[in-house]
Amino acid sequence: MIELGVNIDHVATVREARKGHEPDPVWAAVEAHLGGADGITVHLREDRRHIQDRDVRRLRELTHIKLNLEMAATDEMVGIACQLKPEMAMLVPEGRHEITTEGGLDVAGQEARLREVVARLAHEGIVTSVFIDAELPQVEAAARIGVRVCEIHTGPYAHAFYSRGRDAESPSVLAELDKIRIAGAAIRAAGMRFNAGHALNYFNVQPVAALPGIRELHIGHAIVSRAIFVGMRDAVAEMKRLMREAQCQ
Numbered sequence: 001m002i003e004l005g006v007n008i009d010h011v012a013t014v015r016e017a018r019k020g021h022e023p024d025p026v027w028a029a030v031e032a033h034l035g036g037a038d039g040i041t042v043h044l045r046e047d048r049r050h051i052q053d054r055d056v057r058r059l060r061e062l063t064h065i066k067l068n069l070e071m072a073a074t075d076e077m078v079g080i081a082c083q084l085k086p087e088m089a090m091l092v093p094e095g096r097h098e099i100t101t102e103g104g105l106d107v108a109g110q111e112a113r114l115r116e117v118v119a120r121l122a123h124e125g126i127v128t129s130v131f132i133d134a135e136l137p138q139v140e141a142a143a144r145i146g147v148r149v150c151e152i153h154t155g156p157y158a159h160a161f162y163s164r165g166r167d168a169e170s171p172s173v174l175a176e177l178d179k180i181r182i183a184g185a186a187i188r189a190a191g192m193r194f195n196a197g198h199a200l201n202y203f204n205v206q207p208v209a210a211l212p213g214i215r216e217l218h219i220g221h222a223i224v225s226r227a228i229f230v231g232m233r234d235a236v237a238e239m240k241r242l243m244r245e246a247q248c249q
Protein backbone atom coordinates (compact mmCIF):
# COMPACT_ATOMS: atom_id res chain seq x y z
CA MET A 1 0.00 0.00 0.00
CA ILE A 2 1.35 3.42 -0.96
CA GLU A 3 2.73 5.55 1.88
CA LEU A 4 2.47 9.27 2.62
CA GLY A 5 5.39 11.29 3.95
CA VAL A 6 4.09 14.64 5.19
CA ASN A 7 6.50 17.56 4.77
CA ILE A 8 5.90 19.98 7.66
CA ASP A 9 8.37 22.68 6.54
CA HIS A 10 5.65 25.25 6.14
CA VAL A 11 4.33 24.83 9.65
CA ALA A 12 7.73 26.27 10.55
CA THR A 13 7.33 28.95 7.87
CA VAL A 14 4.30 30.30 9.80
CA ARG A 15 6.24 30.22 13.07
CA GLU A 16 9.27 31.96 11.53
CA ALA A 17 7.02 34.78 10.33
CA ARG A 18 7.17 36.04 13.94
CA LYS A 19 10.35 34.19 15.00
CA GLY A 20 8.21 32.78 17.79
CA HIS A 21 7.26 29.38 19.27
CA GLU A 22 4.04 28.47 17.50
CA PRO A 23 2.82 26.62 15.53
CA ASP A 24 5.10 23.85 16.81
CA PRO A 25 6.30 21.41 14.10
CA VAL A 26 6.43 18.63 16.73
CA TRP A 27 2.72 19.11 17.41
CA ALA A 28 2.09 19.09 13.65
CA ALA A 29 4.04 15.84 13.27
CA VAL A 30 2.00 14.13 15.99
CA GLU A 31 -1.26 15.37 14.44
CA ALA A 32 -0.12 14.19 10.99
CA HIS A 33 0.76 10.78 12.46
CA LEU A 34 -2.70 10.56 14.06
CA GLY A 35 -4.20 11.47 10.69
CA GLY A 36 -2.48 8.51 9.05
CA ALA A 37 0.89 9.84 7.92
CA ASP A 38 3.45 7.08 7.41
CA GLY A 39 6.41 9.45 7.78
CA ILE A 40 7.43 13.04 8.38
CA THR A 41 9.71 14.99 6.05
CA VAL A 42 11.59 18.14 6.97
CA HIS A 43 14.00 20.11 4.83
CA LEU A 44 16.73 21.61 6.99
CA ARG A 45 17.88 24.27 4.58
CA GLU A 46 21.28 25.90 4.78
CA ASP A 47 19.55 29.28 5.21
CA ARG A 48 17.22 27.93 7.97
CA ARG A 49 14.33 29.86 6.45
CA HIS A 50 11.79 27.53 8.10
CA ILE A 51 12.88 24.29 9.84
CA GLN A 52 15.53 24.93 12.51
CA ASP A 53 18.15 22.61 13.97
CA ARG A 54 16.20 22.46 17.23
CA ASP A 55 13.12 21.28 15.26
CA VAL A 56 14.87 18.23 13.85
CA ARG A 57 16.33 17.36 17.25
CA ARG A 58 12.92 17.65 18.98
CA LEU A 59 11.20 15.68 16.23
CA ARG A 60 13.68 12.84 16.68
CA GLU A 61 13.40 12.89 20.49
CA LEU A 62 9.66 13.44 20.90
CA THR A 63 7.91 11.66 18.02
CA HIS A 64 7.61 8.00 17.04
CA ILE A 65 7.17 8.30 13.28
CA LYS A 66 9.60 7.62 10.41
CA LEU A 67 11.73 10.75 9.82
CA ASN A 68 13.02 11.76 6.38
CA LEU A 69 15.58 14.56 6.51
CA GLU A 70 15.90 16.52 3.27
CA MET A 71 19.34 18.10 2.99
CA ALA A 72 21.96 19.51 0.73
CA ALA A 73 24.96 17.20 0.21
CA THR A 74 27.27 19.36 2.34
CA ASP A 75 29.66 18.36 5.13
CA GLU A 76 27.55 20.39 7.58
CA MET A 77 24.35 18.55 6.72
CA VAL A 78 26.02 15.13 6.61
CA GLY A 79 27.36 15.80 10.10
CA ILE A 80 23.90 16.76 11.36
CA ALA A 81 22.33 13.69 9.74
CA CYS A 82 24.93 11.34 11.23
CA GLN A 83 24.17 12.72 14.70
CA LEU A 84 20.38 12.79 14.21
CA LYS A 85 20.12 9.36 12.54
CA PRO A 86 16.85 9.83 10.65
CA GLU A 87 15.41 6.72 8.99
CA MET A 88 16.10 8.35 5.63
CA ALA A 89 18.11 11.30 4.31
CA MET A 90 17.16 12.74 0.93
CA LEU A 91 19.76 14.72 -0.98
CA VAL A 92 18.24 17.77 -2.66
CA PRO A 93 19.73 20.74 -4.52
CA GLU A 94 19.50 24.13 -2.83
CA GLY A 95 19.62 27.63 -4.20
CA ARG A 96 19.67 30.53 -1.73
CA HIS A 97 17.32 32.63 -3.83
CA GLU A 98 14.85 29.91 -4.77
CA ILE A 99 11.32 30.16 -3.37
CA THR A 100 11.18 26.35 -3.19
CA THR A 101 13.12 23.51 -4.72
CA GLU A 102 13.27 24.26 -8.43
CA GLY A 103 14.76 21.12 -9.94
CA GLY A 104 16.17 17.70 -9.22
CA LEU A 105 19.67 16.99 -7.95
CA ASP A 106 22.25 16.59 -10.73
CA VAL A 107 23.55 13.20 -9.59
CA ALA A 108 25.15 12.40 -12.95
CA GLY A 109 27.27 15.55 -12.75
CA GLN A 110 28.78 14.85 -9.31
CA GLU A 111 28.89 11.09 -8.83
CA ALA A 112 32.20 10.85 -6.98
CA ARG A 113 31.20 13.43 -4.38
CA LEU A 114 27.72 11.98 -3.86
CA ARG A 115 29.00 8.39 -3.68
CA GLU A 116 31.12 9.48 -0.71
CA VAL A 117 28.14 11.18 0.97
CA VAL A 118 25.94 8.11 0.47
CA ALA A 119 28.65 5.87 1.95
CA ARG A 120 29.01 8.10 5.05
CA LEU A 121 25.24 8.07 5.64
CA ALA A 122 24.97 4.33 5.00
CA HIS A 123 27.75 3.76 7.54
CA GLU A 124 25.42 5.31 10.13
CA GLY A 125 22.55 3.06 9.04
CA ILE A 126 20.73 5.87 7.26
CA VAL A 127 18.85 5.00 4.04
CA THR A 128 19.76 7.58 1.39
CA SER A 129 17.43 8.95 -1.24
CA VAL A 130 18.01 11.43 -4.04
CA PHE A 131 15.49 13.94 -5.37
CA ILE A 132 15.87 13.79 -9.14
CA ASP A 133 14.17 14.86 -12.33
CA ALA A 134 12.41 12.16 -14.37
CA GLU A 135 15.49 11.58 -16.53
CA LEU A 136 17.02 8.14 -17.13
CA PRO A 137 20.66 9.31 -16.89
CA GLN A 138 19.89 10.58 -13.39
CA VAL A 139 18.28 7.28 -12.41
CA GLU A 140 21.28 5.35 -13.74
CA ALA A 141 23.70 7.63 -11.87
CA ALA A 142 21.67 7.19 -8.66
CA ALA A 143 22.01 3.43 -8.96
CA ARG A 144 25.76 3.75 -9.51
CA ILE A 145 26.31 5.82 -6.35
CA GLY A 146 24.45 3.27 -4.24
CA VAL A 147 21.27 5.06 -3.15
CA ARG A 148 18.33 2.85 -2.21
CA VAL A 149 15.56 5.32 -3.00
CA CYS A 150 14.83 7.79 -5.77
CA GLU A 151 12.19 10.49 -5.38
CA ILE A 152 11.03 11.78 -8.74
CA HIS A 153 10.39 15.52 -8.93
CA THR A 154 6.70 15.93 -9.80
CA GLY A 155 6.91 19.73 -10.17
CA PRO A 156 6.83 19.72 -14.00
CA TYR A 157 3.75 17.46 -13.91
CA ALA A 158 2.05 19.74 -11.36
CA HIS A 159 2.90 22.84 -13.41
CA ALA A 160 1.49 21.29 -16.57
CA PHE A 161 -1.63 20.26 -14.66
CA TYR A 162 -2.34 23.88 -13.67
CA SER A 163 -1.26 25.47 -16.92
CA ARG A 164 -3.75 23.23 -18.72
CA GLY A 165 -6.69 24.14 -16.47
CA ARG A 166 -6.41 21.12 -14.16
CA ASP A 167 -7.08 18.77 -17.09
CA ALA A 168 -5.40 15.49 -16.17
CA GLU A 169 -6.15 14.22 -19.68
CA SER A 170 -4.38 17.03 -21.55
CA PRO A 171 -1.47 15.81 -23.73
CA SER A 172 1.14 17.88 -21.86
CA VAL A 173 0.02 16.54 -18.48
CA LEU A 174 -0.06 12.97 -19.79
CA ALA A 175 3.41 13.47 -21.28
CA GLU A 176 4.82 14.58 -17.90
CA LEU A 177 3.08 11.71 -16.15
CA ASP A 178 4.57 9.27 -18.65
CA LYS A 179 8.07 10.62 -17.93
CA ILE A 180 7.52 9.88 -14.24
CA ARG A 181 6.18 6.42 -15.05
CA ILE A 182 9.18 5.59 -17.26
CA ALA A 183 11.63 6.87 -14.65
CA GLY A 184 9.80 4.82 -12.00
CA ALA A 185 10.11 1.65 -14.05
CA ALA A 186 13.86 2.27 -14.42
CA ILE A 187 14.18 2.90 -10.68
CA ARG A 188 12.48 -0.39 -9.87
CA ALA A 189 14.46 -2.26 -12.51
CA ALA A 190 17.62 -1.03 -10.78
CA GLY A 191 16.33 -2.41 -7.48
CA MET A 192 15.67 1.00 -5.93
CA ARG A 193 12.49 2.31 -4.28
CA PHE A 194 10.28 4.60 -6.41
CA ASN A 195 9.03 7.66 -4.53
CA ALA A 196 7.69 10.97 -5.84
CA GLY A 197 6.96 14.46 -4.58
CA HIS A 198 6.82 18.23 -4.97
CA ALA A 199 3.76 20.38 -5.66
CA LEU A 200 1.35 17.45 -5.37
CA ASN A 201 -2.07 18.41 -4.05
CA TYR A 202 -5.67 17.19 -3.62
CA PHE A 203 -6.46 17.81 -7.30
CA ASN A 204 -3.40 16.33 -9.03
CA VAL A 205 -2.27 13.53 -6.69
CA GLN A 206 -4.34 10.57 -7.93
CA PRO A 207 -2.73 9.98 -11.35
CA VAL A 208 0.69 9.89 -9.62
CA ALA A 209 -0.54 7.67 -6.79
CA ALA A 210 -1.86 5.23 -9.40
CA LEU A 211 1.51 4.80 -11.14
CA PRO A 212 2.83 1.23 -11.19
CA GLY A 213 5.31 0.53 -8.38
CA ILE A 214 5.07 3.91 -6.65
CA ARG A 215 5.91 3.40 -2.96
CA GLU A 216 5.67 6.77 -1.21
CA LEU A 217 4.54 10.30 -1.94
CA HIS A 218 6.06 13.27 -0.10
CA ILE A 219 3.53 16.06 0.15
CA GLY A 220 3.76 19.19 2.25
CA HIS A 221 2.65 22.58 1.06
CA ALA A 222 -0.83 21.45 -0.03
CA ILE A 223 -1.47 19.52 3.19
CA VAL A 224 -0.31 22.38 5.43
CA SER A 225 -2.44 24.79 3.38
CA ARG A 226 -5.55 22.58 3.85
CA ALA A 227 -4.71 22.07 7.53
CA ILE A 228 -5.15 25.81 8.12
CA PHE A 229 -8.87 25.29 7.48
CA VAL A 230 -9.61 21.71 8.57
CA GLY A 231 -6.73 20.79 10.89
CA MET A 232 -3.68 18.65 10.20
CA ARG A 233 -5.30 15.34 11.17
CA ASP A 234 -8.18 15.71 8.72
CA ALA A 235 -5.98 17.18 5.95
CA VAL A 236 -3.68 14.14 6.13
CA ALA A 237 -6.57 11.66 6.36
CA GLU A 238 -8.14 13.14 3.22
CA MET A 239 -4.88 12.90 1.28
CA LYS A 240 -4.40 9.29 2.34
CA ARG A 241 -7.99 8.50 1.26
CA LEU A 242 -7.35 9.97 -2.19
CA MET A 243 -4.10 8.00 -2.53
CA ARG A 244 -5.69 4.71 -1.46
CA GLU A 245 -8.66 5.33 -3.78
CA ALA A 246 -6.28 5.91 -6.70
CA GLN A 247 -4.49 2.63 -6.07
CA CYS A 248 -7.79 0.72 -6.02
CA GLN A 249 -8.98 2.11 -9.39
Ligand SMILES: CC(=O)[C@@H](O)[C@H](O)COP(=O)(O)O
Pocket residue numbers: 007009010043045070092099100101131197198199220
Ligand atom coordinates in the same frame (compact mmCIF):
# COMPACT_ATOMS: atom_id res chain seq x y z
C1 LIG B 1 12.34 18.50 -2.39
C2 LIG B 1 10.98 19.10 -2.32
O1 LIG B 1 10.25 19.16 -3.26
C3 LIG B 1 10.52 19.70 -1.07
O2 LIG B 1 10.52 18.80 -0.05
C4 LIG B 1 11.41 20.87 -0.77
O3 LIG B 1 11.94 20.73 0.50
C5 LIG B 1 10.58 22.11 -0.83
O4 LIG B 1 11.36 23.12 -0.26
P1 LIG B 1 10.57 24.08 0.75
O5 LIG B 1 10.01 23.18 1.81
O6 LIG B 1 11.62 25.03 1.24
O7 LIG B 1 9.48 24.71 -0.08
Ligand SMILES: NCC(=O)COP(=O)(O)O
Pocket residue numbers: 007041131151196197198199200218219220221222
Ligand atom coordinates in the same frame (compact mmCIF):
# COMPACT_ATOMS: atom_id res chain seq x y z
N1 LIG C 1 10.04 16.23 -1.50
C1 LIG C 1 8.73 16.84 -1.69
C2 LIG C 1 8.18 17.25 -0.36
O1 LIG C 1 8.66 16.84 0.67
C3 LIG C 1 7.02 18.14 -0.31
O2 LIG C 1 7.06 19.09 -1.34
P1 LIG C 1 5.78 20.07 -1.39
O3 LIG C 1 4.56 19.20 -1.35
O4 LIG C 1 5.88 20.97 -0.19
O5 LIG C 1 5.95 20.81 -2.70
